[in-house]
Amino acid sequence: xxxxxxxxxxxxxxxxxxxxxxxxxxxxxxxxxxxxxxxxxxxxxxxxxxxxxxxxxxxxxxxxxxxxxxxxxxxxxxxxxxxxxxxxxxxxxxxxxxxxxxxxxxxxxxxxxxxxxxxxxxxxxxxxxxxxxxxxxxxxxxxxxxxxxxxxxxxxxxxxxxxxxxxxxxxxxxxxxxxxxxxxxxxxxxxxxxxxxxxxxxxxxxxxxxxxxxxxxxxxxxxxxxxxxxxxxxxxxxxxxxxxxxxxxxxxxx
Amino acid sequence: xxxxxxxxxxxxxxxxxxxxxxxxxxxxxxxxxxxxxxxxxxxxxxxxxxxxxxxxxxxxxxxxxxxxxxxxxxxxxxxxxxxxxxxxxxxxxxxxxxxxxxxxxxxxxxxxxxxxxxxxxxxxxxxxxxxxxxxxxxxxxxxxxxxxxxxxxxxxxxxxxxxxxxxxxxxxxxxxxxxxxxxxxxxxxxxxxxxxxxxxxxxxxxxxxxxxxxxxxxxxxxxxxxxxxxxxxxxxxxxxxxxxxxxxxxxxxxxxxxxxxxxxxxxxxxxxxxxxxxxxxxxxxxxxxxxxxxxxxxxxxxxxxxxxxxxxxxxxx
Numbered sequence: 001x002x003x004x005x006x007x008x009x010x011x012x013x014x015x016x017x018x019x020x021x022x023x024x025x026x027x028x029x030x031x032x033x034x035x036x037x038x039x040x041x042x043x044x045x046x047x048x049x050x051x052x053x054x055x056x057x058x059x060x061x062x063x064x065x066x067x068x069x070x071x072x073x074x075x076x077x078x079x080x081x082x083x084x085x086x087x088x089x090x091x092x093x094x095x096x097x098x099x100x101x102x103x104x105x106x107x108x109x110x111x112x113x114x115x116x117x118x119x120x121x122x123x124x125x126x127x128x129x130x131x132x133x134x135x136x137x138x139x140x141x142x143x144x145x146x147x148x149x150x151x152x153x154x155x156x157x158x159x160x161x162x163x164x165x166x167x168x169x170x171x172x173x174x175x176x177x178x179x180x181x182x183x184x185x186x187x188x189x190x191x192x193x194x195x196x197x198x199x200x201x202x203x204x205x206x207x208x209x210x211x212x213x214x215x216x217x218x219x220x221x222x223x224x225x226x227x228x229x230x231x232x233x234x235x236x237x238x239x240x241x242x243x244x245x246x247x248x249x250x251x252x253x254x
Numbered sequence: 255x256x257x258x259x260x261x262x263x264x265x266x267x268x269x270x271x272x273x274x275x276x277x278x279x280x281x282x283x284x285x286x287x288x289x290x291x292x293x294x295x296x297x298x299x300x301x302x303x304x305x306x307x308x309x310x311x312x313x314x315x316x317x318x319x320x321x322x323x324x325x326x327x328x329x330x331x332x333x334x335x336x337x338x339x340x341x342x343x344x345x346x347x348x349x350x351x352x353x354x355x356x357x358x359x360x361x362x363x364x365x366x367x368x369x370x371x372x373x374x375x376x377x378x379x380x381x382x383x384x385x386x387x388x389x390x391x392x393x394x395x396x397x398x399x400x401x402x403x404x405x406x407x408x409x410x411x412x413x414x415x416x417x418x419x420x421x422x423x424x425x426x427x428x429x430x431x432x433x434x435x436x437x438x439x440x441x442x443x444x445x446x447x448x449x450x451x452x453x454x455x456x457x458x459x460x461x462x463x464x465x466x467x468x469x470x471x472x473x474x475x476x477x478x479x480x481x482x483x484x485x486x487x488x489x490x491x492x493x494x495x496x497x498x499x500x501x502x503x504x505x506x507x508x509x510x511x512x513x514x515x516x517x518x519x520x521x522x523x524x525x526x527x528x529x530x531x532x533x534x535x536x537x538x539x540x541x542x543x544x545x546x547x548x549x550x551x552x553x554x555x556x557x558x559x560x561x562x563x564x565x566x567x568x569x570x571x
Contacts, residue, residue, distance in 0.1 A: 019381075023388075093364055094357055122501075122521060123366040125354030125401070128322060132358035137432040139321060141347055143489070157495055158347060164436035165321070171432075177489035216363030216394035223387045225380060233544050236535075236553020241561035244512075244533055245569060247549050251510045251531050253452045254476055254566065 001053035001147065001169075004104050005044040006114040006127065007037045007072050009065040023219035024090040031064060033071035036115030038182035041072050043145055043175045044113050045183070051147060053110070054078040058103055060088060060096060066198050073193035074185035080196065081107065085203045087210050093123050095213035100126075101133035102206040111152070112172040116141055131172035138172040139165050145173060255283030255374055258338040258397070260329070260349050261301060261309075263293040271344035273304045273409035275402055278371055279342060280305030280412060287416070288332070288341075290325050291317035295418060302416030304409060310336075312421035316430065322348065323429040326355035331423045333360070338397045339374040345401050345501055353399050363394045366401040367501070367520075374398060384523050385545065403524050404505045440494040444473065445480040447499065453508045455482030455499055455526070459515015459536055459555045463492040468559055469514060475566040482506065484522050500525035515555040518543030535559070 009031030020026040033041075044055045057072035059065055060083040069080035083103050088095070104112055112131070117124035131138035143162065144155035147169065154165040157176055167173065185193075203209065234243060248254045257279035262269040268289070279285035287306040289297050294311040301309050310332055316324045329341070329352065341356070343349040345366070357364040370378040375392045377400055392398045447453060454476065456469045466481075473479035482499040483492070499506055501521040511529035516522060518534070518541055526532070527546060534547035535555045544550040551558055 019386075094361065097354075097358055119519075123364070123401075124350050125357060125364060125366065128351045128354035129358040129364075132326070132355045137321075137323065138351070139432055140351055143491075156347075157489075158437075160496065161438040161440035161494070163434050163438070165432060165434055167432045177486060178491045216361075217365060217390050217392050219388055220376075220391050221387075221389040223389075225385050225387050228546050228548075231544070231546075231548050231550065233539070233547065233550035233552060236551050236558050240535075240551045240553060240558050241565040243549065244535075244551065244558075244562050245565045247531065247533060248452070248476060248510060248566075249569075253479075253510050254569065 001048060001051055001110045002108055003044040003048055003053060003055045003111045003113060004058050004107060004109045005040045005055060005072065005077065006100060006112065006130070007041065007057045007059045007068040008034045008118050009059065009061055009068040010034045010118065010120045019222060023222055031061070031067045033068040034115065034119050036117065036119055036177065037068065039175050039177050039180060040113040040115050041075050041077060042180045042182040045076050046180060047111070047145065047147055056081060056107055058100060058107070060084070060091070060099055062089070069198050070193060071185070073196045074190045075183055076189055079199070081199045081201060083201045083206065087203055087213055090215060091213055092215055092217055093126055093129060094216055097126055097129035097133055098212055099203070099206065099208060101130045102208055103201060104130065104134060106206060110169045111147070114172070114174045116174045116176055127172050127174045134172065136170045136172060137167050139167045140174045142173050142175045143178040145175060255340070256336070256338045257282050257285055258341040259285065259287045259306065260341060260343045260352060261287045261289045261297060262344050262346050262349055263289060263291055263297055265293060267293070267300050268297045269344065269346070270409060271346065271404050273300070274405065274407040275342040275344060276301065276305040277410045278402070278407040282340070282371065282373070286310065286338070288329060290328060290421065291315065298416050298418050302414050303411050305412045305414060306416045307414065308419055309416040310419050310421050316425050319434050320430040321432045321434070322351035322355050323432065324425045325352045326359060327425060327429050328421055328423040329356060330359050332421065333397060340371070341397045341399050343399065343401045345403055347502070350401060353401055357399055360397070361395055362397060362399055363392045364399040364401070365390055365392060368400050368402045369406040371400060380520065384520055384527065403501065405528060441496060445478055447480045447482055447497070447504050447506050450478065450480035451509045452476050452479035452512070453482045453499070453506050453526070453529070454479045454512045454514065455484065455516060456487060456514045457484040457516035457522070458486050460487065461515070461556065463490070465556065466493055468556070471563055472512070472514070472559055475563045484516055484519070513543050513547070514559060516543050517541045518546065
C-alpha cells in the first residue's frame with residue numbers, strides 16, 4: 001500500500017502566525033512539523049507496518065519548509081517530496097489543493113492521510129479539496145483507522161459521538177489527535193533520515209502554470225481587535241484560591 | 255444579491271448556527287437555504303421564519319449516509335441553475351467537507367473562520383488569538399464560499415414563509431462509495447454547557463486524563479457548574495466530544511467561565527469569548543487566554559485547583 005501523508009511546516013506551533021508587510025504569512029524563519037500532522041505521519045507508519053507498503057511525506061512551501069518532511073523522515077517515512085516554487089508564495093487553499101493533488105497523482109497512491117486542520121491557518125478544508133481534485137472518496141475526523149481488503153474502516157468523530165464509516169481505497173482520510181500517540185524520533189531514525197533524499201518539485205515538474213495557482217483572495221486590511229480592558233493577572237500564591245473564590249462570590253454564582 | 259445558506263439538520267430541526275447564518279444572508283440580500291437529508295422538508299418553516307425565501311429541500315437519506323460527496327454534487331447542480339453569489343456554511347464537520355469539495359469542483363474561493371461579511375466580495379476573519387482582524391477581498395468565480403464561525407451573527411425571526419423547491423438531483427452511485435454503517439452517541443453528563451451559569455473547562459494543562467476528576471470536583475464545589483474541554487483533550491480521548499467548547503464544539507456564554515490549563519488557541523477562544531467573566535489558570539504567563547481573562551492566575555492548575563476547591567468547601571461551611 002502506497003501512503004502519501006500531507007505535512008506542513010509551521011513557524012510557531014502555538015498557532016500565532018506572523019504577518020509580513022504585504023499581509024502574507026511570514027514563513028522566512030525555519031519551520032517545524034505542524035503538531036497536527038504528526039498524527040497523520042504516525043497513522044501512516046502504523047498502517048504500513050501492519051499491511052506493508054511505503055510512506056511518502058509530501059509538503060509545499062518555500063525552501064526552508066523542508067523541516068516538516070525531515071521530521072517525518074526521522075519518524076520513519078520512506079520518501080519525501082517538497083513542492084517549492086516562487087509562484088506559490090501566498091498560495092490560497094484552492095491553489096494548494098490543486099498543487100498537492102497533482103503531486104500525489106504523480107507519485108501514485110492508495111491512501112492519502114492528513115491532519116484535520118493546520119495549527120496556523122486552520123481552514124480545515126484542504127484534504128477534502130485534494131480528494132475532489134483526485135476524484136476519490138474521503139472521510140474526515142477519523143479517530144481510528146484500519147485497512148483490510150482495500151477498504152478503510154474509520155471511527156469518525158461527530159457532534160454527538162462517533163460514526164463507523166467504510167471507505168474503499170484509494171481515498172483521502174484526515175485523522176484527529178485522538179487517533180494515536182505520535183512516536184518520538186529515535187536516534188536510529190534520525191541517523192537513517194540523513195541518508196534519505198528530500199525530492200524537490202516545481203510547478204512545471206507537475207505540469208502546472210501560474211494560472212493554475214492564481215490567488216482568489218487577498219488581504220486588504222489588518223487591524224488590531226479591541227483589547228479586553230480591566231483584566232488582572234496575578235501569580236499563583238497563597239491567596240490565588242481566595243481571589244478566585246471572591247470573584248465567584250461577586251458574580252453571585254456561589 | 256442571492257445568498258445561500260447550507261443548512262445543518264438535526265432530528266430537532268435546523269441547528270442554531272444555521273439560523274445565525276440565515277440572519278446574515280437575509281441582511282445581505284435574498285436569503286435561500288439548502289436543506290439536504292432527513293428532516294429537510296420539516297425544517298423549511300423554521301428556515302423561512304428566520305429569513306429564507308426559498309428552501310431547496312430533499313429528505314433523501316443519501317445525503318446523511320454517504321458524507322460530503324452527494325451533497326457537493328447536488329449543490330453544484332443547483333448552482334448551475336440558480337446562480338447564487340455567496341454560499342455560507344456553518345463550521346461543522348459535515349458542512350466543512352461539502353464546502354471543501356465544492357471549492358475544488360467550482361474553482362471558487364473559500365474563506366473559513368469568518369466573523370463578518372460585508373458583501374459578495376468582502377469578509378473578515380481573526381488571527382493571533384483573536385487579537386487581529388483580517389479583512390479579505392474575495393475574487394474569482396461566483397459563488398464565493400464562506401465558512402462562518404459560530405455566534406458570529408445573531409439568529410433572528412423575521413416571520414417569513416419559505417417556498418419549498420424539491421431537489422431532484424440524481425446522485426450517481428459513484429458518489430456513494432463512502433458509507434456510514436454505524437452511529438454511536440456519547441452523551442455529556444452533568445449540567446448542560448449552554449445553560450449553566452458557570453462553565454469549568456480543562457485543557458492540556460491538566461496533564462493527565464485522570465485529572466478530569468479534579469475538574470468535576472471543582473464544578474461540584476462551585477455548585478451546578480458544567481464541565482467543558484478543549485479540542486486537544488477531546489481529541490486525545492480524555493473526555494467525550496459533547497463537552498468540547500470552541501470552533502468545532504459548543505459556544506457558551508456563561509456568567510463565569512473558568513479556563514483550567516487552557517492556553518487559549520483561537521479555536522477555543524471563539525467558543526467562550528462571550529462569557530461575562532473569565533477566570534484563567536495557566537502556567538505560561540504568555541498564554542493567549544490571559545488576554546481575554548478578567549482574572550488570570552499564573553500557576554500550575556494541579557496546585558491552584560485543589561486549593562480553590564478547599565476554599566469553596568470552606569466558604570460553604
